[in-house]
Amino acid sequence: MSSPYSGATPVGSTPGQDPYAQGNYAVSPDEAYGAHSGAAGTPTTAEGRPDVEGTSVGQLFGELAKDLSTLMRQEVALAKAEVQAEAKKAGKGAGMMAAAAVAGFLTLLFLSNALWWALENVMDAGLAALIVAILWGVIGAVAFSMGKKKLQQVNPKPERTVDTLSDVPSALKPN
Numbered sequence: 639m640s641s642p643y644s645g646a647t648p649v650g651s652t653p654g655q656d657p658y659a660q661g662n663y664a665v666s667p668d669e670a671y672g673a674h675s676g677a678a679g680t681p682t683t684a685e686g687r688p689d690v691e692g693t694s695v696g697q698l699f700g701e702l703a704k705d706l707s708t709l710m711r712q713e714v715a716l717a718k719a720e721v722q723a724e725a726k727k728a729g730k731g732a733g734m735m736a737a738a739a740v741a742g743f744l745t746l747l748f749l750s751n752a753l754w755w756a757l758e759n760v761m762d763a764g765l766a767a768l769i770v771a772i773l774w775g776v777i778g779a780v781a782f783s784m785g786k787k788k789l790q791q792v793n794p795k796p797e798r799t800v801d802t803l804s805d806v807p808s809a810l811k812p813n
Contacts, residue, residue, distance in 0.1 A: 720796035735785035
């Protein structure tokens with residue numbers, strides 16, 4: 639049993655005639671295309687609009703679906719790259735804060751004892767311990783502020799992706 643569409647010919651052509659010879663199709667299936675997702679190509683009219691005469695609505699919607707799919711895949715890849723870059727910055731800032739905390743603790747522990755014992759020879763032991771504690775508190779505050787500054791430079795929003803996604807609705811509207 640044959641399909642009711644078997645043997646169908648494009649508008650204006652006769653059976654047995656090469657349908658591409660009349661130019662009723664936007665693109666012949668034998669042509670090679672550039673780096674776009676659709677198979678219909680992008681020929682244009684003299685006014686610069688897409689030449690879709692003779693192309694079925696189904697083919698046009700198929701091209702639209704392929705192009706939107708490609709666009710969304712590219713946007714997701716861009717967002718992923720941006721988020722990874724920002725996560726890398728955040729990781730470095732957090733690592734610096736952790737290193738500052740560990741170094742600060744160990745430094746506080748060992749040098750505090752040494753300084754305390756040195757100052758104890760000149761003054762009361764309690765006053766010597768207070769001076770040492772204040773000194774390491776200032777050093778810890780400086781390390782914390784440097785780490786906080788690094789973390790504030792992190793931008794969690796993928797700016798370029800948001801910008802390009804905002805252009806998608808206008809690109810879908812006819813001129």
